[in-house]
Amino acid sequence: MQQPSPSEETNNLLARLSTRPGVQGTLILSRDTGVIVRSSGLATDEEDGDGEPAPPGSSHGQANGTDGEIKKKGTRKAKEVARLVWKFVQSAGEMVEELNGATDESKLLRVRTKRNEMVIVPDAKFLLVVLHDTPPA
Numbered sequence: 001m002q003q004p005s006p007s008e009e010t011n012n013l014l015a016r017l018s019t020r021p022g023v024q025g026t027l028i029l030s031r032d033t034g035v036i037v038r039s040s041g042l043a044t045d046e047e048d049g050d051g052e053p054a055p056p057g058s059s060h061g062q063a064n065g066t067d068g069e070i071k072k073k074g075t076r077k078a079k080e081v082a083r084l085v086w087k088f089v090q091s092a093g094e095m096v097e098e099l100n101g102a103t104d105e106s107k108l109l110r111v112r113t114k115r116n117e118m119v120i121v122p123d124a125k126f127l128l129v130v131l132h133d134t135p136p137a
Contacts, residue, residue: 014038014128022133024116027082029127034086037126042078085120085129093122 010028017026018040025041089109096106109120112134121128 010126011038014040017130020132022135024131024133025078025081026131027078027085027127027129029082029086029129031123031125031127034082034127036078036082039078042081042131081129081131085118085127089120089122089127 014026014028017023023041025039027036027042028038029035030037088111089106092106092109096104106122109122111118111120115134117132117134119130119132
């Protein structure tokens with residue numbers, strides 16, 4: 001079954017986000033499966049020679065730090081980020097459902113660390129993920 005693809009407007013938005021200062025990478029994931037629909041700025045399967053995206057629960061897409069460019073830039077492989085984000089969104093959804101009932105849903109998820117910040121915007125079909133440098137305090 002083929003995943004629905006984002007519209008041209010969404011592709012333009014993703015391209016603009018990718019060029020913003022501090023943005024390390026962007027992802028669009030399938031909401032149902034966590035499969036990468038679109039990616040920029042993160043190492044992808046095409047760059048490491050692997051052909052298939054890893055299922056969200058697998059460890060196949062984990063970065064091992066052997067690729068010098070990936071290690072130097074401090075970025076992760078897109079599959080690893082996608083897998084972790086998908087698990088995080090599922091957990092956050094369960095928490096919201098337990099707190100507020102099945103009729104509520106999360107609209108924005110934001111995680112800030114010392115190194116970077118991840119903003120996740122859930123949609124009915126997709127998850128938009130933007131990974132960027134942490135702004136100075």
